[in-house]
Amino acid sequence: MENSCEPVATIYWFDLDLRLDDNPALDLAICGASTLLCLYCHDPAVSDVDTFGTKRLGDLRHRFIERSLDELSASLQQHGQSLVQVSGPATTILSQLIEQYQIQRVLRNRHFGHFEVCAWEQLQRAHPSVEFIEAEGYTLFTREQVSGIGTLPQTFSKFRRLVERMPVATPLEPRPFPPPPSLPETSPQSQADPSSLPDAQFQGGEAAAMNHVNDYFASQSPSTYKQTRNELDGWSSSSKMSPWLASGCLSVRRLYQCIKHYEAEHGANDSTYWLFFELLWREYFQWYALQHAEKLFLPGGIGGGKSDFAFDRRRFDDWCKGETRWPLVNACMQQLNQTGYLSNRARQIVASVLVNELALDWRCGAGYFEKQLIDYDVAANWGNWQYIAGVGADPRGGRHFSIEKQAQQFDADGRYVASWDNSQVQPDRTRSRRGTQEA
Numbered sequence: 072m073e074n075s076c077e078p079v080a081t082i083y084w085f086d087l088d089l090r091l092d093d094n095p096a097l098d099l100a101i102c103g104a105s106t107l108l109c110l111y112c113h114d115p116a117v118s119d120v121d122t123f124g125t126k127r128l129g130d131l132r133h134r135f136i137e138r139s140l141d142e143l144s145a146s147l148q149q150h151g152q153s154l155v156q157v158s159g160p161a162t163t164i165l166s167q168l169i170e171q172y173q174i175q176r177v178l179r180n181r182h183f184g185h186f187e188v189c190a191w192e193q194l195q196r197a198h199p200s201v202e203f204i205e206a207e208g209y210t211l212f213t214r215e216q217v218s219g220i221g222t223l224p225q226t227f228s229k230f231r232r233l234v235e236r237m238p239v240a241t242p243l244e245p246r247p248f249p250p251p252p253s254l255p256e257t258s259p260q261s262q263a264d265p266s267s268l269p270d271a272q273f274q275g276g277e278a279a280a281m282n283h284v285n286d287y288f289a290s291q292s293p294s295t296y297k298q299t300r301n302e303l304d305g306w307s308s309s310s311k312m313s314p315w316l317a318s319g320c321l322s323v324r325r326l327y328q329c330i331k332h333y334e335a336e337h338g339a340n341d342s343t344y345w346l347f348f349e350l351l352w353r354e355y356f357q358w359y360a361l362q363h364a365e366k367l368f369l370p371g372g373i374g375g376g377k378s379d380f381a382f383d384r385r386r387f388d389d390w391c392k393g394e395t396r397w398p399l400v401n402a403c404m405q406q407l408n409q410t411g412y413l414s415n416r417a418r419q420i421v422a423s424v425l426v427n428e429l430a431l432d433w434r435c436g437a438g439y440f441e442k443q444l445i446d447y448d449v450a451a452n453w454g455n456w457q458y459i460a461g462v463g464a465d466p467r468g469g470r471h472f473s474i475e476k477q478a479q480q481f482d483a484d485g486r487y488v489a490s491w492d493n494s495q496v497q498p499d500r501t502r503s504r505r506g507t508q509e510a
């Protein structure tokens with residue numbers, strides 16, 4: 072991508088990149104700007120409910136984002152800048168600001184969600200004389216690199232083999248900012264009320280992200296990641312980077328660089344490779360989401376076929392509250408509801424139960440995760456749900472886990488269930504509604 076570096080009135084649109092470190096689109100914006108308006112749009116649509124009555128943004132993720140924005144705003148002030156936060160649909164806000172400040176360029180980091188891609192295209196059509204530039208700030212690789220492998224492979228394994236030796240760009244350091252245009256005084260945005268929420272395990276913001284990265288690598292947990300990553304609980308069993316990666320408080324290229332530095336110092340092994348391997352799963356789902364666009368949200372998934380999933384309010388509510396017949400499922404859902412986080416293993420178990428045992432439309436589960444997860448990421452969430460429901464990138468046609476086997480393997484002493492399952496529901500070994508098949 073060319074950058075003219077001529078000083079023009081520029082808007083930088085922050086969204087899933089709530090950081091200054093290694094922010095490629097921001098770097099380009101700074102380079103060519105006479106004035107720079109740093110914008111964040113609070114989209115009211117996050118309060119809407121989906122087809123199944125679930126709100127899109129829950130309290131825990133809302134708090135995480137608000138905290139990240141507070142910190143970003145303070146960091147920008149230290150650079151003589153300010154973060155303009157406006158509530159409303161992004162396309163309307165940007166159109167107004169483009170007119171008001173005679174903006175010539177708008178930049179953001181690439182988005183992989185279909186609706187965000189459409190909003191960007193809509194803006195480009197509405198303002199043909201404005202230059203719109205997207206850079207790669209959310210992924211390890213650029214669009215050009217990924218296009219270079221040809222059509223996106225249908226399976227993750229093929230994708231991984233093609234990309235895992237491709238170079239990852241060195242992270243960028245922040246550079247000095249141009250001034251903002253003269254802005255009217257604004258009243259502060261409403262914040263999530265922290266007193267009404269339990270203490271957070273995950274603190275939003277770029278500084279908290281880097282503290283976590285430093286602690287994680289200093290603990291040397293990456294050297295044993297492959298052995299521990301499937302555990303249901305435990306702070307260092309997996310990296311816990313996901314909330315910061317999803318909100319963009321942490322650059323994935325910075326994380327990759329930390330893995331490489333760690334390997335140089337402590338030695339590379341299967342575990343350090345596996346951490347990178349998981350980042351490639353994240354990567355795959357981003358490009359998968361971009362390719363399949365609105366099919367990410369269709370009941371029949373990327374194949375577009377008909378699905379035989381149904382919906383039952385009672386069964387769905389019981390699953391959401393963690394009041395099912397299965398203590399392991401209840402423990403997982405209660406952990407999710409209390410903390411906004413769930414291990415990958417637990418996510419797979421509860422997703423498989425929703426699809427197979429409860430025979431519910433997978434999209435109601437994906438929508439509930441969207442609301443509850445602090446690390447919600449449109450591509451990773453909907454892509455993983457499709458995978459488990461058998462309507463996505465899975466040649467084996469879905470995943471069905473035996474709850475009993477999972478409990479024996481991952482919670483043999485019952486400690487996990489004892490810590491999280493507070494439901495009074497009596498366990499019942501009733502068989503699945505969709506037959507059994509072990510993943």
Ligand SMILES: Cc1cc2nc3c(=O)[nH]c(=O)nc-3n(C[C@H](O)[C@H](O)[C@H](O)COP(=O)(O)OP(=O)(O)OC[C@H]3O[C@@H](n4cnc5c(N)ncnc54)[C@H](O)[C@@H]3O)c2cc1C
Nearest residue numbers: 309310311312313349350353415418446447448451452455
């Ligand atoms: C049904 C379901 C829904 C999910 N929804 C999300 C989501 O909304 N947001 C999200 O970030 N992850 C999602 N995941 C993937 C995975 O469960 C989480 O990324 C992981 O548990 C986060 O914990 P961690 O940071 O300790 O991961 P680690 O095991 O330490 O992995 C390192 C990083 O790799 C990435 N990663 C790991 N596994 C996956 C995966 N299967 N798919 C994509 N990326 C992965 C994440 O960015 C993660 O932070 C989902 C998985 C399932 C089965």
